[in-house]
Amino acid sequence: MATEYSFPDSAAKAAEATQEFQTEKMSLSMGPSHPSTHGVLRLQMELDGEILTKADPVVGYLHRGDEKIAENMTYNQFVPYTDRLDYLAPLANNMAYAIAVERLAGLKVPPRCEAIRVITAEMARISAHLMGLGAFGLDVGAWSVLLYCLEEREKLYKLFEELTGARFTTSYTRIGGVTRDMPEGWMERVNAFCDQFLPILEEILKLLTRNKIFTDRTVGVGVISKEMALAYGLTGPNLRGSGVALDLRKDKPYSGYENYEFDVPVGSTGDCYDRYLVRGEEMRQSVRIIRQVIAKMPDGPWYATDAKRIFAPPKDKILTSMEELIQNFMLVTEGPQMPPGEVYFEAENPKGILGFFIVSKGGGVPYRLKIRSPSFCNLSILPKMCVGNLISDVVAILGSLDFVMGECDR
Amino acid sequence: MSADVTTALKEKFPQVTDRPSADHPAVNVPLDDVVAVLRYLRDEQAFDLLMDLTAVDWSEGATPRFTVVYHLLSTTRPGTYVRVAANCAGTEAEPVAPSVVSVWPAADWHERECFDMFGIKFQGHPDLRRILMWDGYPYHPLRKEFPLAGIETDLPVADIAEETGTRVIAAPMAGGPFVASPGEMNLTDAEPRAKDESWSDRGARPDQTALRQVKD
Numbered sequence: 001m002a003t004e005y006s007f008p009d010s011a012a013k014a015a016e017a018t019q020e021f022q023t024e025k026m027s028l029s030m031g032p033s034h035p036s037t038h039g040v041l042r043l044q045m046e047l048d049g050e051i052l053t054k055a056d057p058v059v060g061y062l063h064r065g066d067e068k069i070a071e072n073m074t075y076n077q078f079v080p081y082t083d084r085l086d087y088l089a090p091l092a093n094n095m096a097y098a099i100a101v102e103r104l105a106g107l108k109v110p111p112r113c114e115a116i117r118v119i120t121a122e123m124a125r126i127s128a129h130l131m132g133l134g135a136f137g138l139d140v141g142a143w144s145v146l147l148y149c150l151e152e153r154e155k156l157y158k159l160f161e162e163l164t165g166a167r168f169t170t171s172y173t174r175i176g177g178v179t180r181d182m183p184e185g186w187m188e189r190v191n192a193f194c195d196q197f198l199p200i201l202e203e204i205l206k207l208l209t210r211n212k213i214f215t216d217r218t219v220g221v222g223v224i225s226k227e228m229a230l231a232y233g234l235t236g237p238n239l240r241g242s243g244v245a246l247d248l249r250k251d252k253p254y255s256g257y258e259n260y261e262f263d264v265p266v267g268s269t270g271d272c273y274d275r276y277l278v279r280g281e282e283m284r285q286s287v288r289i290i291r292q293v294i295a296k297m298p299d300g301p302w303y304a305t306d307a308k309r310i311f312a313p314p315k316d317k318i319l320t321s322m323e324e325l326i327q328n329f330m331l332v333t334e335g336p337q338m339p340p341g342e343v344y345f346e347a348e349n350p351k352g353i354l355g356f357f358i359v360s361k362g363g364g365v366p367y368r369l370k371i372r373s374p375s376f377c378n379l380s381i382l383p384k385m386c387v388g389n390l391i392s393d394v395v396a397i398l399g400s401l402d403f404v405m406g407e408c409d410r
Numbered sequence: 411m412s413a414d415v416t417t418a419l420k421e422k423f424p425q426v427t428d429r430p431s432a433d434h435p436a437v438n439v440p441l442d443d444v445v446a447v448l449r450y451l452r453d454e455q456a457f458d459l460l461m462d463l464t465a466v467d468w469s470e471g472a473t474p475r476f477t478v479v480y481h482l483l484s485t486t487r488p489g490t491y492v493r494v495a496a497n498c499a500g501t502e503a504e505p506v507a508p509s510v511v512s513v514w515p516a517a518d519w520h521e522r523e524c525f526d527m528f529g530i531k532f533q534g535h536p537d538l539r540r541i542l543m544w545d546g547y548p549y550h551p552l553r554k555e556f557p558l559a560g561i562e563t564d565l566p567v568a569d570i571a572e573e574t575g576t577r578v579i580a581a582p583m584a585g586g587p588f589v590a591s592p593g594e595m596n597l598t599d600a601e602p603r604a605k606d607e608s609w610s611d612r613g614a615r616p617d618q619t620a621l622r623q624v625k626d
Contacts, residue, residue, distance in 0.1 A: 233516030252489025
C-alpha cells in the first residue's frame with residue numbers, strides 16, 4: 001500500500017500548459033544569490049513559458065559541517081555555533097540546544113532560568129517573524145513593511161544586547177543555566193517594548209492583510225494540504241498554516257510553557273496568505289506570553305547551583321576558593337560531564353521544530369550530534385509544490401515558507 | 411502511553427527489541443523489517459510525522475559500523491515520540507539500508523543527506539544524490555575517519571579550477587583541542603582553533619590515499 005502524494009492541481013496545470021503551448025522548455029537557474037531566495041538557495045527550474053514544469057532546489061552552499069564540528073568540541077563550546085543555525089532567532093536556538101543537553105544529563109534548571117529562557121525565545125520569535133513578514137512583503141512588492149519591521153527588530157536588538165552583550169550572536173545559554181541574570185530594569189523595558197509594539201504590529205499587519213496587491217499575490221497560491229504538510233514533515237507556521245495544530249509548546253511543554261496561556265493560530269487553506277496570517281497572530285501570542293512570564297517571574301538562582309560538573313561556579317568564588325577554582329578548571333578543560341546515552345529533544349522555534357539528537361558515550365564531548373533543522377525539511381516540499389505555478393508565484397511561495405539557509409545547510 | 415507503543419510493536423513484530431534511551435521509547439528493529447515497522451507505526455499507531463532520519467557511525471572497525479535512527483512524532487497523540495533504530499547491512503565501505511520514501515516523502519532529503527554524510531546507500535530511493543556537498547565530492551564527511559580539517563580536493567567546477575589553479579584546501583588547524591596559541595601577537599594565528607587528532611600543519615600530514623574514495 002504505497003501512498004501516492006501529489007498536488008493534482010499543479011501536475012494538471014503543468015500538463016495543460018505543455019499541451020496548450022507546446023513551446024520549447026527553458027531551464028533557468030534562480031539563485032544562489034537572488035534577493036528572493038533569502039540567502040543562498042538555488043532553484044534549478046525548467047520552464048514552459050512562464051509555468052514551471054520542474055523545480056530542483058540546490059542546497060548546501062552554506063554548509064559548514066556543524067555536526068562534524070560538534071563532535072570535536074565540548075558541549076558549551078558548541079553554543080556559539082547554534083547562534084549561526086537560524087541566525088534570525090539565535091536565542092531560541094541557544095535554548096533548544098541547552099535543553100537538549102540538559103535532558104541528556106537529567107538536569108532540571110531552576111524556574112527563574114526557565115522563565116528567562118522563555119522570554120528570550122519569545123522575543124526571538126517576534127524578531128524572526130518580523131523579518132519573515134518584512135521579507136515576504138518585500139518579495140511581493142510591499143516595500144514599506146520591511147522598514148517598519150526592521151525598526152521594531154532594532155528595538156529588540158537593543159534589549160538583546162543589554163541582556164546578552166551581543167545583538168546578533170547571543171550565545172546566551174550555558175548547559176545548566178544562562179550566562180548572566182537579567183540586568184536591573186530589563187523586564188520593565190521589555191514590558192515597555194511590548195506596550196508600544198502591539199499598536200505598531202497592528203499597523204504593520206494592516207499594510208498587508210487587506211492589501212489588494214498582497215492578497216492577489218498570495219491567496220490561493222502555493223496551497224499545501226494537510227496531508228502533504230504532514231507527509232513532507234513540515235513544521236512551525238508552515239504546518240499550522242495548513243491546519244494542523246502542532247505546537248510543541250502546547251503538545252509537549254518544555255521550559256515551563258505549561259504555565260502560560262496562549263493560543264495556537266491555525267490556518268484553513270494552507271496557502272501563502274494563511275502562513276502569513278499565522279505568523280502575524282503568533283507575534284501577538286508571543287507578546288502575551290512575555291507579559292505573563294514577566295508578571296510571574298520567580299526569584300531564586302538562574303542556573304543549576306547543584307550541578308558542579310556542568311555549570312561554572314560564580315566568578316568571585318573561582319578567584320577566592322580552591323574548590324571552585326578546580327571545578328572551573330575541570331569544566332573549561334574537559335567540558336560539562338554527561339552520562340552515556342541517547343537523547344532527542346525538539347523545541348518549537350520560529351521557523352518550525354528544531355531538534356537535537358545527541359549520542360553520548362560519556363564525558364564532555366558529544367559522540368554524535370544531529371541537528372534536525374526545520375528549514376531543511378520545509379524546503380524539501382519545493383520540488384512538489386512549485387510545479388505548475390507561475391514563476392512569479394515561486395517568489396511568493398519562497399517568501400511564505402520563511403526559511404533560513406544557515407539552518408538548512410548547517 | 412509511551413510503554414504502549416513498544417508493547418504493541420513487540421506483539422506485532424516479535425523480532426523488535428528494546429533500545430536503551432534517556433527519554434523517548436526506543437526500539438531496535440532488524441533492517442529487513444524497518445519499512446514494515448514504520449508503516450505500521452504510521453498507520454496503526456498514528457505516528458504521522460517523520461521528524462528526523464539520521465545515522466550514527468560507531469567508529470572504524472566496529473560492528474555494526476552504522477546505525478540508522480528514525481524519530482517519529484504523533485500529532486494526534488500530542489507529544490508522543492518513538493525512536494526506531496536499525497543497524498545497516500552491507501560492507502563498511504558501502505553500507506545499505508532500505509529507503510522509506512514510500513512511507514514518508516519527507517525521508518527523501520533526509521536520506522540524501524545521510525548518503526552524503528555517511529555513504530549509506532538507501533535502496534529504493536528514487537534519486538539518491540548528494541545534497542549538502544557537491545556532486546562528485548569524493549568523501550563522506552561525517553564518517554569518523556574523515557578529519558575535521560577536511561581533505562584537499564578539486565574544485566567542483568573543472569574550468570574554473572583550470573583557469574585559477576585553485577583547489578579546495580583543508581582548513582588551517584593549529585592543533586590542540588581549541589586552544590589559543592599563547593605568545594602569538596597576530597590575532598589571526600592566536601585565535602582558538604579546532605581540535606584535530608589526525609594532523610596539524612605543524613606536524614606531518616597522514617597518508618590520504620588510505621581514505622577510501624567513492625567509486626562511481
